[in-house]
Amino acid sequence: MLSHRDSDHTGGAPAVLAMQTKATLLSSIEGDHALQSLRAATRFVAGQHWQWDGVEFEVLHRQAQEARLIADHRFKVDVLVVPHHGSKSPSSAAFLDAVQPRIALVQAGYRNRFGHPAQSVLVRYRERLIRLFDSPHCGAMTWHSAQPQEVKSQREQDLRYWRHHLSG
Numbered sequence: 001m002l003s004h005r006d007s008d009h010t011g012g013a014p015a016v017l018a019m020q021t022k023a024t025l026l027s028s029i030e031g032d033h034a035l036q037s038l039r040a041a042t043r044f045v046a047g048q049h050w051q052w053d054g055v056e057f058e059v060l061h062r063q064a065q066e067a068r069l070i071a072d073h074r075f076k077v078d079v080l081v082v083p084h085h086g087s088k089s090p091s092s093a094a095f096l097d098a099v100q101p102r103i104a105l106v107q108a109g110y111r112n113r114f115g116h117p118a119q120s121v122l123v124r125y126r127e128r129l130i131r132l133f134d135s136p137h138c139g140a141m142t143w144h145s146a147q148p149q150e151v152k153s154q155r156e157q158d159l160r161y162w163r164h165h166l167s168g
């Protein structure tokens with residue numbers, strides 16, 4: 001699923017599509033976008049939903065604001081991908097209280113020019129004791145529904161030999 005065409009959301013798609021030869025591409029990208037030549041994208045629409053590997057997926061309309069999710073009160077989640085890279089405006093206190101994630105994943109570039117994730121946003125998550133993981137520190141984060149309490153950090157798993165902890 002590619003939410004929109006920005007390169008930070010689509011840049012890795014050719015590699016993923018090459019690895020996942022049978023995957024369906026869901027996206028809002030335009031019909032003449034270069035990715036369409038690799039695999040025709042199915043346009044996603046609000047209300048689409050499916051279950052995969054015990055995980056519920058539902059497409060919300062891109063204009064749906066956090067306020068609507070709060071009003072619905074049916075969007076409690078185990079894991080939340082922090083909205084918009086942790087920028088200041090989303091992740092309101094009311095939103096976090098409504099969705100009540102146990103784990104939050106921030107996807108942001110290392111030393112990005114926008115300052116994502118914003119400190120004020122991180123404070124909101126920490127105040128609610130939500131476990132936070134971010135890509136600048138983890139590299140890549142892996143979460144699996146079979147071990148829902150665990151988030152694996154690529155940087156922790158693949159430490160350079162000079163960073164290995166000596167035992168004994």
Ligand SMILES: [Zn+2]
Pocket residue numbers: 006008009085
């Ligand atoms: Zn982005």
